[in-house]
Amino acid sequence: xxxxxxxxxxxxxxxxxxxxxxxxxxxxxxxxxxxxxxxxxxxxxxxxxxxxxxxxxxxxxxxxxxxxxxxxxxxxxxxxxxxxxxxxxxxxxxxxxxxxxxxxxxxxxxxxxxxxxxxxxxxxxxxxxxxxxxxxxxxxxxxxxxxxxxxxxxxxxxxxxxxxxxxxxxxxxxxxxxxxxxxxxxxxxxxxxxxxxxxxxxxxxxxxxxxxxxxxxxxxxxxxx
Numbered sequence: 001x002x003x004x005x006x007x008x009x010x011x012x013x014x015x016x017x018x019x020x021x022x023x024x025x026x027x028x029x030x031x032x033x034x035x036x037x038x039x040x041x042x043x044x045x046x047x048x049x050x051x052x053x054x055x056x057x058x059x060x061x062x063x064x065x066x067x068x069x070x071x072x073x074x075x076x077x078x079x080x081x082x083x084x085x086x087x088x089x090x091x092x093x094x095x096x097x098x099x100x101x102x103x104x105x106x107x108x109x110x111x112x113x114x115x116x117x118x119x120x121x122x123x124x125x126x127x128x129x130x131x132x133x134x135x136x137x138x139x140x141x142x143x144x145x146x147x148x149x150x151x152x153x154x155x156x157x158x159x160x161x162x163x164x165x166x167x168x169x170x171x172x173x174x175x176x177x178x179x180x181x182x183x184x185x186x187x188x189x190x191x192x193x194x195x196x197x198x199x200x201x202x203x204x205x206x207x208x209x210x211x212x213x214x215x216x217x218x219x220x221x222x223x224x225x
Contacts, residue, residue: 047109048109048112048113048116051113052116055117056120059120060128060131063128064128067128119167122167
């Protein structure tokens with residue numbers, strides 16, 4: 001009788017262990033599936049997503065610290081200098097003295113990051129309560145991504161639209177200043193029938209001009225054979 005009870009008890013223990021193993025396996029399978037989904041979502045995000053997120057959080061923290069300093073009647077810029085070392089202060093000062101700190105075009109990714117940082121600095125968040133509310137409502141979608149859909153979830157204010165229009169007008173004005181359009185020379189010889197033919201003739205002159213100079217001169221003098 002004792003042997004039967006011992007065998008039954010062992011069977012129940014083995015059954016419980018087997019059930020626990022099945023439970024752990026299912027939990028591991030679910031957790032692994034969630035990790036795969038999360039990793040796939042991270043891979044689909046733009047490469048500069050982390051820097052954009054840190055930049056937005058830094059701006060938010062900076063605005064909050066500035067508001068707290070102003071509420072205490074303190075100079076926020078002076079307080080920031082207290083946390084900067086002499087070496088960092090010297091680097092900042094040298095950067096300000098540079099006539100042209102623009103390093104130019106390196107890649108489309110770096111150009112996009114520079115444009116984003118410039119826009120963020122020129123348009124800091126004003127309504128912090130609304131900013132925090134949108135951040136809570138949208139979660140990770142608040143920072144944007146390739147698969148983020150925010151249609152009818154965020155309504156732009158008239159001031160934000162005006163700022164966007166103003167920035168676009170400034171971009172158009174800057175492009176016009178750096179236009180590479182060549183002026184037309186009315187005294188130059190006309191040896192083309194249209195703009196495309198003019199570019200083609202200039203290319204020929206650049207590559208074969210030194211070899212055909214004598215033939216061209218003879219044709220102009222009328223002494224060519």
